[in-house]
Amino acid sequence: MRNMISIKDVAQHAHVAPSTVSKVLNHYPNISEETRNKVLRSIKELHYIPNSIAAALSSKQSGRVALLINIDSKVKAIDEIAMQYLSGALNRGVTCKLDIITIFFSMIADLSTEEMIRYLQSQSITGIIIYGMSREDKLLHELIDLQLFKIVAVDAPIVNKNTSAVYIDHEKAQYEVAKKTVEEDGCKRILYIKGKENGYVTAMRLKGMKKLVKDLQLSMLVKCGNFSELQARNITFQYAGERDAVICASDLMAIGAMNALIEMDIFRPVCGFDGITLMGYVGKQMNTVRQNFYAVSQNAVDELQLLLKGREGRKRILGYELVKMHYKDIIL
Amino acid sequence: MRNMISIKDVAQHAHVAPSTVSKVLNHYPNISEETRNKVLRSIKELHYIPNSIAAALSSKQSGRVALLINIDSKVKAIDEIAMQYLSGALNRGVTCKLDIITIFFSMIADLSTEEMIRYLQSQSITGIIIYGMSREDKLLHELIDLQLFKIVAVDAPIVNKNTSAVYIDHEKAQYEVAKKTVEEDGCKRILYIKGKENGYVTAMRLKGMKKLVKDLQLSMLVKCGNFSELQARNITFQYAGERDAVICASDLMAIGAMNALIEMDIFRPVCGFDGITLMGYVGKQMNTVRQNFYAVSQNAVDELQLLLKGREGRKRILGYELVKMHYKDIIL
DNA sequence: CTGTTAGCGCGTTCAG
DNA sequence: CTGAACGCGCTAACAG
Numbered sequence: 001m002r003n004m005i006s007i008k009d010v011a012q013h014a015h016v017a018p019s020t021v022s023k024v025l026n027h028y029p030n031i032s033e034e035t036r037n038k039v040l041r042s043i044k045e046l047h048y049i050p051n052s053i054a055a056a057l058s059s060k061q062s063g064r065v066a067l068l069i070n071i072d073s074k075v076k077a078i079d080e081i082a083m084q085y086l087s088g089a090l091n092r093g094v095t096c097k098l099d100i101i102t103i104f105f106s107m108i109a110d111l112s113t114e115e116m117i118r119y120l121q122s123q124s125i126t127g128i129i130i131y132g133m134s135r136e137d138k139l140l141h142e143l144i145d146l147q148l149f150k151i152v153a154v155d156a157p158i159v160n161k162n163t164s165a166v167y168i169d170h171e172k173a174q175y176e177v178a179k180k181t182v183e184e185d186g187c188k189r190i191l192y193i194k195g196k197e198n199g200y201v202t203a204m205r206l207k208g209m210k211k212l213v214k215d216l217q218l219s220m221l222v223k224c225g226n227f228s229e230l231q232a233r234n235i236t237f238q239y240a241g242e243r244d245a246v247i248c249a250s251d252l253m254a255i256g257a258m259n260a261l262i263e264m265d266i267f268r269p270v271c272g273f274d275g276i277t278l279m280g281y282v283g284k285q286m287n288t289v290r291q292n293f294y295a296v297s298q299n300a301v302d303e304l305q306l307l308l309k310g311r312e313g314r315k316r317i318l319g320y321e322l323v324k325m326h327y328k329d330i331i332l
Numbered sequence: 333m334r335n336m337i338s339i340k341d342v343a344q345h346a347h348v349a350p351s352t353v354s355k356v357l358n359h360y361p362n363i364s365e366e367t368r369n370k371v372l373r374s375i376k377e378l379h380y381i382p383n384s385i386a387a388a389l390s391s392k393q394s395g396r397v398a399l400l401i402n403i404d405s406k407v408k409a410i411d412e413i414a415m416q417y418l419s420g421a422l423n424r425g426v427t428c429k430l431d432i433i434t435i436f437f438s439m440i441a442d443l444s445t446e447e448m449i450r451y452l453q454s455q456s457i458t459g460i461i462i463y464g465m466s467r468e469d470k471l472l473h474e475l476i477d478l479q480l481f482k483i484v485a486v487d488a489p490i491v492n493k494n495t496s497a498v499y500i501d502h503e504k505a506q507y508e509v510a511k512k513t514v515e516e517d518g519c520k521r522i523l524y525i526k527g528k529e530n531g532y533v534t535a536m537r538l539k540g541m542k543k544l545v546k547d548l549q550l551s552m553l554v555k556c557g558n559f560s561e562l563q564a565r566n567i568t569f570q571y572a573g574e575r576d577a578v579i580c581a582s583d584l585m586a587i588g589a590m591n592a593l594i595e596m597d598i599f600r601p602v603c604g605f606d607g608i609t610l611m612g613y614v615g616k617q618m619n620t621v622r623q624n625f626y627a628v629s630q631n632a633v634d635e636l637q638l639l640l641k642g643r644e645g646r647k648r649i650l651g652y653e654l655v656k657m658h659y660k661d662i663i664l
Numbered sequence: 665c666t667g668t669t670a671g672c673g674c675g676t677t678c679a680g
Numbered sequence: 681c682t683g684a685a686c687g688c689g690c691t692a693a694c695a696g
Contacts, residue, residue, distance in 0.1 A: 054673035386689035
């Protein structure tokens with residue numbers, strides 16, 4: 001475990017001072033081409049890899065990033081989404097040379113704001129990506145307001161000098177997928193099962209639905225399914241009989257609704273939101289909004305990197321697709 | 333970002349030397365109750381949180397652990413398994429005060445052994461948990477043989493002084509679940525779809541099948557499905573007609589087989605292995621071996637901690653359940 | 665039992 | 681444009 005090959009070894013090999021090597025590593029301006037190449041060559045030859053731990057300790061602004069996964073673990077199939085988020089960020093992190101650590105919200109949920117800040121600081125963390133935040137997460141809001149860290153919020157429209165937001169246009173996407181679904185069958189009376197009462201995406205998607213209802217002169221009954229398959233199922237049993245389409249704010253709820261309809265032995269068009277693989281396994285094909293969670297997460301990392309470099313926070317709106325998912329496509 | 337409250341501050345507050353605080357923190361023996369409490373009190377009052385980064389840099393044996401997820405990302409639904417592994421380890425890590433970083437194998441696949449070692453060392457990593465390793469992973473085998481790190485291999489029976497293995501008894505589990513399945517319908521001629529050609533679990537499960545075939549005087553046709561749903565589907569189309577049960581080495585392959593059977597419009601009992609949630613969504617209920625991936629991963633962390641404390645490597649065999657998964661249970 | 669002295673590997677002034 | 685010197689927060693010998 002000892003004798004790590006350090007910046008000092010490289011310096012010796014290249015006949016320069018350690019600090020010179022450091023400057024080459026960190027792309028400092030005032031280094032001559034010649035010594036630069038000399039150092040670079042030594043780095044290659046010695047298979048030197050910088051110790052990011054030491055760098056973090058020393059510089060206090062090195063790119064250590066925390067992924068804060070704040071998803072309700074009770075919601076199944078969420079696994080896929082979280083996994084996409086994780087691998088997107090982790091893979092992007094290695095190319096950007098960022099050190100990324102993963103933190104499930106449950107791991108730190110019982111900390112006070114101050115303890116949480118100290119914890120993050122003790123890890124030399126300077127940047128944070130937050131996934132799945134809702135209006136109720138006081139702690140996270142404080143964290144953002146304090147502006148002690150550079151933060152990217154995924155799917156929460158929060159922006160300040162040190163905070164960027166990354167998300168798709170949920171309003172437009174919900175509008176479009178619902179429109180497509182109701183027009184296929186000429187539906188007029190729709191049941192809309194929304195997500196969590198205080199969720200950001202829930203609000204945005206609901207807004208899209210309201211616009212659609214107005215534009216197409218529909219009637220809409222809104223119920224809250226809390227992104228739960230079971231709740232959506234129960235809501236469907238109770239209300240779908242008198243409605244002629246069921247629009248859901250998530251795929252999982254759409255699956256719950258669809259299974260309820262099958263048990264009720266009635267047909268209603270259903271549509272979901274997310275585009276998770278599971279959609280390909282249920283017998284019926286439904287319209288959905290396919291979000292590329294992997295790409296979203298990569299974008300979040302890119303955005304965070306800009307923040308770390310001094311850029312001001314902003315919104316970054318991403319694209320999506322309207323699709324039906326077939327089993328044949330899934331198993332490829 | 334500045335003025336982190338450090339060990340020095342605590343020392344001042346408690347009127348002792350920094351090293352004394354360090355000794356208290358690291359449970360050194362020779363500290364009087366009195367100064368111990370004094371220090372502890374100061375720690376509380378100042379809300380001090382040790383900087384594990386600095387500790388790692390200094391001590392070179394602090395508990396920094398890498399999770400090496402080496403799963404074929406082409407295999408769907410694997411998401412759930414990986415996620416269970418991750419959250420199990422990460423959550424256990426926080427209670428054990430281990431710093432855990434997540435590394436997908438794809439992130440480092442193109443490194444040489446030496447580069448990989450340097451990379452891990454540059455992160456001050458001393459312990460590694462490897463998930464889903466097969467006989468072909470030369471790099472990982474070297475890593476284990478070199479014994480530079482304390483390693484826990486999940487689902488690979490590799491043990492040396494610095495390496496432990498954690499897994500369920502795949503042979504027995506495969507035996508039991510297959511036995512249950514064939515006995516329910518009195519099957520004699522079975523089609524067994526095994527996993528990857530050089531996988532450790534594949535070998536162990538196959539061994540279980542061979543024993544069953546012998547014990548029950550069955551005939552068995554073995555085909556390799558590579559843990560792929562599509563391949564299992566194709567194998568089923570081709571061979572299941574002349575067999576009277578399809579035993580699969582994974583749930584995903586079992587689902588592929590079952591869907592093929594449905595399209596062929598013939599009935600054959602099918603059983604899987606793993607107990608993933610997806611099993612609850614497919615219409616038919618199949619026997620499967622439910623592995624608790626979350627718990628497995630927690631056990632892996634525990635085992636690694638023992639290794640880090642000086643214990644020698646060994647096998648740790650875990651339990652499992654035979655189940656059929658119902659949709660009703662899944663959606664709760 | 666406690667304090668002092670050195671580093672761990674690196675980034676960062678500040679002279680030269 | 682380069683190098684010497686200092687410090688990040690902590691642990692590890694060694695004294696006392």
